[in-house]
Amino acid sequence: MSDHIVEIVVFTVLFVLVSGMGFVAARWRRPDDLASLNEWGLGGRKFGSWVTWFLVGGDLYTAYTFVAVPALLFGAGATGFFALPYTVIVYPLVFLVLIRLWSVAHVHGMVTPADFVRARFGSPTLALLIAITGLVATMPYIALQLVGIEAVLKTMGVTGDLPLIIAFAILAAYTYQSGLRAPALIAFVKDTLIYIVILIAIIYIPTRLGGWDAIFDAGRDKFASTPAPGDGWLLNSGNQLQYVTLALGSAMALFLYPHSVTGVLAARNRGVVKRNMAALPAYSLLLGLIALLGYMAIAAGIKPITADGKTDANTVVPLLFDKMFPDWLAGVTYAAIGIGALVPAAIMSIAAANLFTRNIYKEYIKPDATDAQEAAVSKVTSLVVKVGAVLVILLIDPQFSIDLQLIGGVIILQTLPSVALGLFTRWFHRVGLIAGWAAGMGAGMLMLYNISNPVIKHEHFGGSAFPLAKLGFDTKITIYAGFLALAVNLAVAVVATLIARAAKSPEGADATRPADYTADEGDPRVQDIELSGSH
Template identity: 55%
Template sequence: MSGVSTITFSVFLFFFLLVTVLGFAAARWRRAKALDNLDEWGLGGRGFGTFIAWFLIGGDLYTAYTFVAVPALLYAGSSIGFFAVPYTIVIYPLIFLFLPRLWSVSHRHGYVTPADFVQGRYDSRPLATAVALTGILATMPYIALQLVGMQVVLEVMGIGTDSDNWFVKDLPLFIAFVVLAAYTYSSGLRAPALIAFVKDLLIYIVIIAAVLYLPSQVGGWDNIFATATDSFASFNSSNADAIAAGQAAPKGVIPAPLLHWAYASLALGSALALFMYPHSVTAVLSTRERSVIRRNAALLPAYSFLLGLLALLGFVAIAAGVKVTNPQQAVPQLFENEFPDWFAGVAFAAIVIGALVPAAIMSIAAANLWTRNIYKAFINRGATPSQEAQQSKLASLLVKFGALAFVLFVSTTYALDLQLLGGVWILQTFPAIVIGLYTRFFHRTALLVGWAVGMLYGTWTAYNNPKVGDPGSHFGSPLDPFLSVPWSDWMPFDTLMYIGFTALLLNLVVSVGLSVGLRAMNIDEGVDQTHPDDYHADLGDEGVEEELDPGAPAHA
């Protein structure tokens, strides 16, 4: 730690200790009689109002990976790097439509996970298990990447980088995650909900300050865009032969025609996937009433504005002359170079805390899936609420430390590439969950087969996508030449699309075709345990009661 600024580290440490204290204190916040059931430990008592939910859902969706990786794409010259901005705009009208229905049926029947709903809707334990395992699988690399974001910040700060011993080098990261595991175990979902206030406040302060202050230090926005454009043009010119040979990727601001559908399908596919993730559903089900979700759908686009500002910092880093071999270090290094030491400490704390909040929610959501849809379904069918809560607490620890081991012992670059599979996998649950909220047209067996086809195709295609310049590598691109048919005279269509989107299309085709066939053969469809009225139920209706103690503080 010889190269660490004392002021920067002191400010960073202050905020880290602050959120640690808040994390443990959260067990007493909005106190329940006990946290010995999943409604209290895993869903915060299902009592969060609009104000708290806005911070929690925002803190859940806008992670350290987002704050580090989105501007890193632009810094690296990815012409489709801005896809994250329209996808976060597209998602909110979608969640306005379907998430209130999921909230209502889940509260009416006591569902804790999306797989619970699938089990009740389709009366199919194999399908519910598939949804649960997919959620856990897609969440693991997502948690690991929160650690990658933390690791990048620690590297830029100089913490642990002057040691050749891997244990000493990664010890700060290990300590941070042990603390996260401890207060999540103690306080459940209340911990990230309370910490999200600090996290979002810091993030807004840092980004607004950066957007207002940094451009003035590098010649204004005209110079920023001109410098980025010139830098990309210079790279393309000097590497023309390598680009033509497929050994290097061209850089640019506007996607080439080949990538137009890639950009659009990445935006739409990512929007459809975002609220399929179990941590997104967990945050939504923790709210008090269905109107909270709709109000948040109207308010959360403020984060999209924030994301747009964050993305532009990739260009600012180029104009500021930031030189890093790992593009993910671009924005932290920009803060280190351009901000005073004390404010750099605030910025680094914002990014690290921005990793802690979603990592906690993700681990809780994955643990709930394990407990409800694996442990209780197959191992201990008579589990009491207390046993469920204890099982989730233990599972959340295993998930966290599994993600930690993944980061410590697997190549970081590989971990980032593997994250691209998260959206591919979780999209395959879309027909069973979202379409299932509106119709039971799909046969349960057809959904299971469609899921399997989408999972296999998406995973295999992603595995066989090498990185540019490294033909023997895997998981190097999220794009699929599925619709590229240059051999066809009647369809001379050459484009790339997001693998998750094409896998979902195959999933839907198989599910629709098999559903028609299985119904024609009168194959048993199971019993739907839900009723049409369940999808419109709200707080105060029969079976939908406030879950917090009567003496708890009023809802925000």
């Protein structure tokens, strides 16, 4: 640790300053009363284009992305670039889907995707399934933000669990006090730091390594000398389908996560959402530059930290900065990664808390809860969620927590028929959607259970690339498990809908109207959500 004193001091100072901003955020654009989900959980739904751009960008591009994407390129090569087409595809999808969700939520006072499902299909059961799905998929995602901080601490020689606990305790405190305003304000600092660090890295590090030719040559030579299934300088016939379906499936999953919806619903109007979907691809350029750090690490001869026989590939990027940058700049870089964990973790915990409050507490425990009671429950739940995230990291092998994130993508995809398609059509019967959800979830878990990974010594849940050979095909081709699970979901939903209609099973009442999906700021029909019907 003594060799990293400057880095530790710089990291700590910046971390503390930004945490202070989190507490001050409670007074930023302060409303008369923070005691409502509308204010605490959605920032009053008043964020303009700049705030929303930083908030949503800070939400989607996490600390885990900052360390894991280049680590994937470092270990697996071309497959790691799936993150680029995935982040290019996602914004047109968000434009088509979430702009409609913004409008209907604006009219009815909805806070979560499950609120919409409850109103659209008149089914508390389906809404409960959507809420639980969002909670389960979000929890490991929050935990993974700790992986980024943990990788930085390891690189600086800081060991033990106490620093992680302190970091999340501070996060919990200012999120409790300031709600969504805290990550919205901090996102400005986080993104500015990351942009500066990456621009310096892609200019300065190549000059130290002999230029880009030398960097790419080193990457090609590594994968040529150590061939492994699924890895390589270029995609092969076996993993091309996996690459395409993983990119498409991940894009569809990303905008279904509760934290993605929360960031968009906080926007002031439809124009803000539209402008952001046009501008946010700038982050994809940044992600491409971040990914190249993996090849720089190969050229620099970086070896990931190994402890207790386990290699932590997520330390590749921090180690690269430690080797290439002067101590003070490495400290700034580590702070950027650490702060990059705070923004998404705060938004995710708020989104998860809102799901519990709106779709479990208010629906089943206290239907007559006031706005102030809802806000109070969400605040406490956000603390519980963060404690759970810390326990995931402390009690479970971090490598397994990374596998959990893969599972999270497969899980959240099963909400697509109810949420995304539900915004465009009500053709599906609520019974069909419930049956499809159950089938897709079961198929997804079964496929993930049967995926092994000898490298990390996991017989089950070892990744998301499902071999088609396990379905009886004579091929080495793999496909994204979530993509297949969604196909099963949709097929069952269609068949079950036809059966339910033939059996004249009652359909729930639709509390929305066509005009609700195009409403904009200032619409006189804004009202509290009124849900009726049951299933």
